[in-house]
Amino acid sequence: MSNKISDERKKEIIGGFYELSKQNGLENTSIAKIGKHLGMPPSLIMHYFPTREILISNLISFILEQMLMIYQPMLEELEIQNYADPHTFVDRLFSRDWNLLLDDGVFYSCFSLIFRNKRIKDEYRVLHEKLRENLKAILDRDETLHGKDTELLAEQIFVVVEGAYYYLSMFDDPEVYEEKVTIFKNQVYDLLRKYEVQHL
Amino acid sequence: MSNKISDERKKEIIGGFYELSKQNGLENTSIAKIGKHLGMPPSLIMHYFPTREILISNLISFILEQMLMIYQPMLEELEIQNYADPHTFVDRLFSRDWNLLLDDGVFYSCFSLIFRNKRIKDEYRVLHEKLRENLKAILDRDETLHGKDTELLAEQIFVVVEGAYYYLSMFDDPEVYEEKVTIFKNQVYDLLRKYEVQHL
DNA sequence: GCATAAATTGAACGCTCATTCAATATTATA
């Protein structure tokens, strides 16, 4: 029911903003450049996003929505089988799938804004809590983990995943990269195993 | 022997750059603003740092040097006693000490540049490798860990530390913050214990 | 103390920035 043209244009603009930020960096992407890229005057962009701050705020919402998409295939599986293998999900977290959804450079540029903007910080925190809650939901359906503190386990798994993402982004050599991925993946498997074993 | 005035001025400029970036963000800190802050014309800044890129490059070197200072008190202890308790060091990593040395906002702003600048990426990677090597050196002097893969252990410890730093920066409530710090600290203790136990 | 080099100044450059505004074109409503 809501205004269709308006919504489409907004999506288009945020998409262009994201694309250019990916190429040239967030700090080098001006409203004029977005306009040129999309073939529209800067004034049209400012019609939909009255200030640059609002524009950035919307880019961040877009980015955080993208992040949640890592669960997309998992949720379908959950619906069909009422179960999803935690190990498979961990593999997925460490695969390149996430990079396909979201550019790391843009992500960390936006992340660095949390330190001077409380609203952005809150938005990031909520996203990270959602990521953990979703993992907890997956863990809760695994019977080997029944009765365990899956909230704690999800927290511990994700802190390794996030540390790994951060650290691995410094390595270009695919061989070294894969070697390190294996280490961190095993580190998470150990956590899962530790919880499973306590059950016996 | 080297030029004293020049070196002092350079330090002063980088210091001012860092201070203003802390307050207003890296992307909002211009050469003119640094000049005004330090009471010198922008042309003097450009005399010592011919381009803004070079200025940023030097800021990053400064920041990474600051990070290594987390080891300062530890190295003295190592020299005196030829031993440093790994648990004490882990506590130190999770304390606020690191935040005193370095502002998180500036740190992550600079970090986000690794994705479009290979030289910065390399510099960050080298720093992180140093952090791990230093921890390995501490672990190697602990007899309960003798003969163990301390390189792997250091890697696994730091990935938790780095994930924790990232995630914890989203929490302002001191109570929640402390609760989560405890979780991640225990996670690292578990890693240490796991390696120690295997020894018996 | 004089020559040379280094440090410092201040004015100026062209460019890009986010933002504004009034005018026009398009679409929706009645």
Next chain:
DNA sequence: TATAATATTGAATGAGCGTTCAATTTATGC
């Protein structure tokens, strides 16, 4: 079809940006 609302245009604004340069002050070495 007339009217109102929305979408789009293009030109203009002043401020701030990184950078250049020639001139001047200060320090250094002989």
